[in-house]
Amino acid sequence: MTSEHTAEELFKVRDGSGRGLLHLCLQRGEQYWRTLLELGWDVSAEKGWTPQHEAALLGNLEAMKALLAKGGKVSPQEPFNGGTPLHVASFNGHFEVVKLLVSKGAAVNARDKEGWTPLAQARDQGFPEIVDWLKKNGAVR
Template identity: 45%
Template structure:
């Protein structure tokens, strides 16, 4: 009768006959599939699974993962460098103090004593001349690089006091320079009548000739009347 198309239509419209039982609302009710036994309860979904076993308890990881506030870098702790040093441990190394740049040494020039003495004579420093002579730092008859001795230098400066002091310390009034000039030659040539008079008074020779064959009187300037009179006949 299931495929009989001659069955009156009314036979197919009866709800009680063709209504499938598996479409019945009562068949799919929630109580039919509701898990009533622990058999359908997933073990991994149980909320008490990790709280019942001691090794899964949350307290197992509490000691390992410290709160964020405990992760303070050790380098920033004040007690890291303030702790007392271990006995026998070497002292901590200190940074070397900055070394100040060393200024280059001042270069000093030391001149020979004869050059220094020549400068002193030219300046007419009587005190320094006396110190040099008493300390015997230089010989009074030493010829300087200029080719003259100390007495020649003193005559050329026109300082009669220096001439007298050098003579006092043993300067030779007859000493010649590299050109054969005596101190009297220089006094007459440069126009120092007072020095010439003093040299003549202590025995300077008027007949001494230099390498050019000139005598002191031959070097006198005619305009220097005082020297001319000094060397006139009978005046020397």
């Protein structure tokens, strides 16, 4: 097995919820995820619960900046409930990540499979500063 083949295999490995090696590295710390990105990990090929969703969940602004700079999509919808990273960041109160995603063109009025928008999730979870900011930036529901 060549080292290139090994890298391809590592890219494909997923746990039961669709998380792969880059997701694990995001949970472990900056030196890990930065190493994968420096080695040329193809962020744009990630599907499902993407590393951008994971960074939004963790509120990791620096990781989100790096993922987007490496070609990660701003508003990918994950297959389970159709949420985007903006939904995840809004739901969890990660205001700086919300601002970054919107500044990069995230769909502020995207609905998940249950009809929730990032604005509605922020309101439901009690994050009025995110609600107000999203409204000022085009969110209507």
